[in-house]
Amino acid sequence: MTTTQQTDAAQNGPLEGLVVLDLTTALAGPYATLLLAGLGATVVKVENPASGGDSSRNNSPYFGGLGLTLDRTADTDMSVSMMGRGRNKKSITLDLKQARGREVFLRLARGADIVVENYAAGTADRLGVGYDDVRAVNPSVIYASISGFGAQGGTGKAMDSIIQALSGVMYTAGAPGGDPIRFGLPVGDLLAPLYAVVGVLAAKVNREATGRGQHVDVSMLGALTSLMSIEPFDAFAETGLPLRTGNEVPRLAPFGIFRAKDGFIALCGPTDTFARGVFRAMGRPEFGEDEDFATRDRRVRHASELHRLIGEWARDLPRAEVVAALSAQGVPAAEVLEPAEALRNPDVLAREEVVELGHPQHGATGLMGPGVPIRFSEASARLDRPAPHLGEHTDELLSGIGGYGQGEIAELRKSGVV
Amino acid sequence: MTTTQQTDAAQNGPLEGLVVLDLTTALAGPYATLLLAGLGATVVKVENPASGGDSSRNNSPYFGGLGLTLDRTADTDMSVSMMGRGRNKKSITLDLKQARGREVFLRLARGADIVVENYAAGTADRLGVGYDDVRAVNPSVIYASISGFGAQGGTGKAMDSIIQALSGVMYTAGAPGGDPIRFGLPVGDLLAPLYAVVGVLAAKVNREATGRGQHVDVSMLGALTSLMSIEPFDAFAETGLPLRTGNEVPRLAPFGIFRAKDGFIALCGPTDTFARGVFRAMGRPEFGEDEDFATRDRRVRHASELHRLIGEWARDLPRAEVVAALSAQGVPAAEVLEPAEALRNPDVLAREEVVELGHPQHGATGLMGPGVPIRFSEASARLDRPAPHLGEHTDELLSGIGGYGQGEIAELRKSGVV
Numbered sequence: 001m002t003t004t005q006q007t008d009a010a011q012n013g014p015l016e017g018l019v020v021l022d023l024t025t026a027l028a029g030p031y032a033t034l035l036l037a038g039l040g041a042t043v044v045k046v047e048n049p050a051s052g053g054d055s056s057r058n059n060s061p062y063f064g065g066l067g068l069t070l071d072r073t074a075d076t077d078m079s080v081s082m083m084g085r086g087r088n089k090k091s092i093t094l095d096l097k098q099a100r101g102r103e104v105f106l107r108l109a110r111g112a113d114i115v116v117e118n119y120a121a122g123t124a125d126r127l128g129v130g131y132d133d134v135r136a137v138n139p140s141v142i143y144a145s146i147s148g149f150g151a152q153g154g155t156g157k158a159m160d161s162i163i164q165a166l167s168g169v170m171y172t173a174g175a176p177g178g179d180p181i182r183f184g185l186p187v188g189d190l191l192a193p194l195y196a197v198v199g200v201l202a203a204k205v206n207r208e209a210t211g212r213g214q215h216v217d218v219s220m221l222g223a224l225t226s227l228m229s230i231e232p233f234d235a236f237a238e239t240g241l242p243l244r245t246g247n248e249v250p251r252l253a254p255f256g257i258f259r260a261k262d263g264f265i266a267l268c269g270p271t272d273t274f275a276r277g278v279f280r281a282m283g284r285p286e287f288g289e290d291e292d293f294a295t296r297d298r299r300v301r302h303a304s305e306l307h308r309l310i311g312e313w314a315r316d317l318p319r320a321e322v323v324a325a326l327s328a329q330g331v332p333a334a335e336v337l338e339p340a341e342a343l344r345n346p347d348v349l350a351r352e353e354v355v356e357l358g359h360p361q362h363g364a365t366g367l368m369g370p371g372v373p374i375r376f377s378e379a380s381a382r383l384d385r386p387a388p389h390l391g392e393h394t395d396e397l398l399s400g401i402g403g404y405g406q407g408e409i410a411e412l413r414k415s416g417v418v
Numbered sequence: 419m420t421t422t423q424q425t426d427a428a429q430n431g432p433l434e435g436l437v438v439l440d441l442t443t444a445l446a447g448p449y450a451t452l453l454l455a456g457l458g459a460t461v462v463k464v465e466n467p468a469s470g471g472d473s474s475r476n477n478s479p480y481f482g483g484l485g486l487t488l489d490r491t492a493d494t495d496m497s498v499s500m501m502g503r504g505r506n507k508k509s510i511t512l513d514l515k516q517a518r519g520r521e522v523f524l525r526l527a528r529g530a531d532i533v534v535e536n537y538a539a540g541t542a543d544r545l546g547v548g549y550d551d552v553r554a555v556n557p558s559v560i561y562a563s564i565s566g567f568g569a570q571g572g573t574g575k576a577m578d579s580i581i582q583a584l585s586g587v588m589y590t591a592g593a594p595g596g597d598p599i600r601f602g603l604p605v606g607d608l609l610a611p612l613y614a615v616v617g618v619l620a621a622k623v624n625r626e627a628t629g630r631g632q633h634v635d636v637s638m639l640g641a642l643t644s645l646m647s648i649e650p651f652d653a654f655a656e657t658g659l660p661l662r663t664g665n666e667v668p669r670l671a672p673f674g675i676f677r678a679k680d681g682f683i684a685l686c687g688p689t690d691t692f693a694r695g696v697f698r699a700m701g702r703p704e705f706g707e708d709e710d711f712a713t714r715d716r717r718v719r720h721a722s723e724l725h726r727l728i729g730e731w732a733r734d735l736p737r738a739e740v741v742a743a744l745s746a747q748g749v750p751a752a753e754v755l756e757p758a759e760a761l762r763n764p765d766v767l768a769r770e771e772v773v774e775l776g777h778p779q780h781g782a783t784g785l786m787g788p789g790v791p792i793r794f795s796e797a798s799a800r801l802d803r804p805a806p807h808l809g810e811h812t813d814e815l816l817s818g819i820g821g822y823g824q825g826e827i828a829e830l831r832k833s834g835v836v
Binding site: 014015016017018027031035039060061063068069070080081084085131149150151157158159161162164165166167168169170171172173174179180181182183184185186187190191194195196197198199201202203204205206208209210212213214215216217218219221222223225226227228229230231232233234235236237238239241243244246247255256257259264265266268332333334335336337338339340341342343345347348351353354367368369370371372373374375376377378379381 | 432433434435436445449453457478479481486487488498499502503549567568569575576577579580582583584585586587588589590591592597598599600601602603604605608609612613614615616617619620621622623624626627628630631632633634635636637639640641643644645646647648649650651652653654655656657659661662664665673674675677682683684686750751752753754755756757758759760761763765766769771772785786787788789790791792793794795796797799
């Protein structure tokens with residue numbers, strides 16, 4: 001293989017050639033198929049023409065010719081949610097409640113490698129587009145379901161805050177005895193799609209070995225609760241270590257978030273070496289020999305006093321100066337950034353882990369959205385094509401993957417199937 | 419293929435037959451290889467005999483014959499961290515700072531499909547066990563690196579709190595203008611391994627198509643910041659929607675966390691239908707026609723009043739009763755659980771998304787840890803073998819995968835290489 005060929009191949013995503021039928025809406029499911037699209041798969045987003053497609057097309061705010069607006073001002077305006085989640089996907093409208101809609105879906109499914117859905121448990125089967133329906137026309141298909149509580153689970157609405165509440169995660173931040181804390185980052189929504197992609201790819205690897213497809217079933221509650229169980233919160237509680245300690249962690253002192261003159265800084269100094277670095281940065285190297293602070297056990301015992309002294313040192317200095325002083329002494333430290341700042345970190349942008357969102361008609365938006373935070377040496381993962389408008393690729397997909405003629409397509413459109 | 423054969427195959431993990439060399443320590447890397455092990459890969463954990471192996475073997479608390487203790491009381495005691503993260507892995511000791519240690523490593527690497535490391539950027543290369551070293555003996559290897567800031571990034575210590583601080587996530591919870599909030603769930607550590615597993619499996623799929631291996635490079639900061647950028651925090655800010663709203667979300671009112679008599683409940687009622695359900699549950703159906711609450715726009719305008727009324731209703735009732743009343747009206751609602759309760763949710767246990775940890779000598783521990791939160795119809799994902807003690811499989815692996823004779827093994831042991 002020549003170098004040129006290698007270079008060409010490295011322009012492709014690692015999943016180039018895989019076809020994904022995407023029945024997902026809202027956030028959890030669409031993030032799973034966004035990752036697959038970013039990894040190079042062809043993702044066909046199936047949307048209901050009757051309801052206006054994916055509900056996140058109607059999430060305010062919108063972007064269009066007037067920039068960012070709370071209300072839609074023109075047909076080409078697109079929700080910021082959809083601009084992020086719809087990238088590198090193709091959109092086909094299809095009314096699955098009509099028999100002919102299901103028929104078209106199953107015809108497309110014959111050529112698909114993967115189907116992903118995030119209906120409430122049982123809904124896909126009732127619609128006639130469940131795993132058994134697809135397997136009947138495509139025995140080696142990999143069919144992934146993302147639901148609130150798993151395929152056999154309840155049908156309760158699985159919203160992010162409900163999943164957070166049931167997972168225990170709301171009691172991991174904040175002060176002992178304080179109110180639970182809802183996370184703004186929707187971890188209830190966003191972990192299941194990551195596990196679903198792991199499941200789909202593991203099933204693909206398995207299919208190479210066995211020739212068989214299968215059903216992959218991921219629960220939002222299970223995904224977050226499972227991740228929760230990695231930290232031994234249980235064991236902490238049993239041995240008397242507090243689970244919640246607010247922004248400081250006494251058992252790792254000096255360790256915590258401290259107020260500086262113009263914001264906050266994070267500092268992690270759990271070892272003797274790091275602690276001495278902190279003392280030198282503060283201009284108090286003698287603390288390293290102090291009876292109260294010389295060893296880890298003593299620092300833990302005198303954590304409040306130690307953290308108070310650090311707070312006094314930091315509060316009158318700019319946060320950049322505090323971090324520079326700590327870093328110069330080899331202590332892990334960082335400014336606590338606001339999201340708008342964090343999303344424009346040049347290192348993160350250079351690695352395309354966060355990228356600028358584009359609008360299909362209006363181009364650059366100045367708004368940031370997720371890239372694929374994985375770099376491959378011999379392939380490219382990227383999200384570089386703007387999200388489609390509802391049904392933008394209906395004709396192309398019906399005639400291409402579906403093999404329908406122009407007359408048939410016109411008829412499907414006339415009868416409201418597409 | 420007969421039904422019996424299918425059933426046998428379904429007992430295997432989807433990654434059965436893949437061999438993973440695991441150079442990781444602490445949390446982020448070991449969670450990636452734990453997932454691969456749970457999916458059926460053979461994971462060989464390489465540990466330094468000189469330093470006592472993976473640092474998380476020395477994380478208090480420990481479990482042993484006396485149960486849970488803060489200090490180690492016997493040689494067979496094992497840290498709770500290791501009991502969770504080491505499951506279904508094999509442990510070999512190997513001093514990579516010795517030339518013969520590297521030699522053994524590269525001999526094992528010849529037969530490996532995947533290598534995973536989470537040294538600081540550049541360290542694996544300096545040790546002579548980087549991607550180029552392994553590729554020289556195994557051209558189709560997939561080699562994954564997890565680091566704080568990516569392969570070309572800084573060498574700053576990437577601790578969870580530092581990653582959280584730089585990602586912006588600390589400003590997504592809590593009240594507007596309030597202090598940043600450190601998450602107890604270590605999202606700074608735990609997202610990168612999920613993306614690394616996605617990357618490794620995508621590279622494996624790619625290798626089936628192209629025959630080539632590659633380097634997969636994931637940054638902890640990039641992983642978390644990328645996930646952060648999915649919610650349009652930017653667009654919210656520009657359009658005047660507050661990013662942080664505490665435990666209530668006025669723009670979705672009624673929506674939030676409310677205090678009940680014996681704890682808290684979460685409630686999500688952003689639509690007219692849900693809102694009316696909330697009013698009926700409160701015994702105030704007339705609010706559905708109230709001037710202030712009848713439509714979404716009005717509820718948003720009068721959100722504080724609405725949330726105050728819900729708070730008054732809920733505060734004297736047991737949380738189970740509040741949730742039952744809301745659920746009976748079709749409103750998404752849940753009790754806010756503490757981690758110890760959440761980790762014992764029968765539905766989550768039934769799906770093995772959380773499982774009980776076992777000790778290699780002392781069996782059942784009563785402590786919970788992560789399962790693989792993915793269910794496969796034709797394969798089994800499970801974490802059912804206790805974590806190994808340091809070097810427990812050294813001889814087996816040297817003679818098996820390595821092909822070393824008994825004399826050679828004795829000599830390697832004598833010279834401290836293993």
